[in-house]
Amino acid sequence: MHPRTSSSATNPFSTSRVRPGRLAYRFPAGLSAEELTARLARHAWRGQIIGPHGAGKTTLLHTWLPTLCAAGRRVSWWTLHAGQRQLPRDLVTQAAGWEPATLVVVDGYEQLRWLDRWRLAWLCRRARCGLVITAHRPAGWPTLAELSTPAETVQGLVAELLAGVPHQITSADVSAQLAVHGSDVRELFFALYDLYEQRRCG
Numbered sequence: 001m002h003p004r005t006s007s008s009a010t011n012p013f014s015t016s017r018v019r020p021g022r023l024a025y026r027f028p029a030g031l032s033a034e035e036l037t038a039r040l041a042r043h044a045w046r047g048q049i050i051g052p053h054g055a056g057k058t059t060l061l062h063t064w065l066p067t068l069c070a071a072g073r074r075v076s077w078w079t080l081h082a083g084q085r086q087l088p089r090d091l092v093t094q095a096a097g098w099e100p101a102t103l104v105v106v107d108g109y110e111q112l113r114w115l116d117r118w119r120l121a122w123l124c125r126r127a128r129c130g131l132v133i134t135a136h137r138p139a140g141w142p143t144l145a146e147l148s149t150p151a152e153t154v155q156g157l158v159a160e161l162l163a164g165v166p167h168q169i170t171s172a173d174v175s176a177q178l179a180v181h182g183s184d185v186r187e188l189f190f191a192l193y194d195l196y197e198q199r200r201c202g
Helices: 033-042 057-070 089-097 114-127 151-162 171-181 185-201
Strands: 046-050 074-079 102-107 130-135 143-146
Touching: 033 046, 033 057, 033 143, 046 057, 057 074, 057 102, 057 130, 074 089, 089 114, 102 114, 114 130, 151 171, 151 185, 171 185
Parallel strands: 046 130, 046 143, 074 102, 102 130
Antiparallel strands: none
């Protein structure tokens, strides 16, 4: 069962608490929102964030957004979902208003078929604007960061979520779920949600 906001407001792993934008991305040593912005600027505001499913790509974008805006970028953010092979119609329509200060962000770029990837690149070149994409594998753009989720980072996120609530989850539980789900923190949170409910109601 996936977390549901309505099913248990007090479960620390419910959707309302773990969705992107609620938890800040924890940058590894040597990387920060400012450093990412500098890397992007060095590559003419074009780049890719690479990482497996659930590694925190969307969370990073949410955490990075204020720094990009402070750097003068006008962010146009688009999230693609499974099976969404074509560019959204609204994106193509709005592309007429893009300008050099625009930064187009496409989260889930790997969903697009090759023709729409080419079309997106052409639209950005025409507007002379920036482009940041997230993908599971390199897609031909300069790599800004390759994400992984070290065990200590996951343990820290869980500790943050458990602060101020009765502890039904231990570090050993987290380690066990890491062995099952690896770097997919999203699925790990789903599993911990279920475990928390079982112990609270058991």
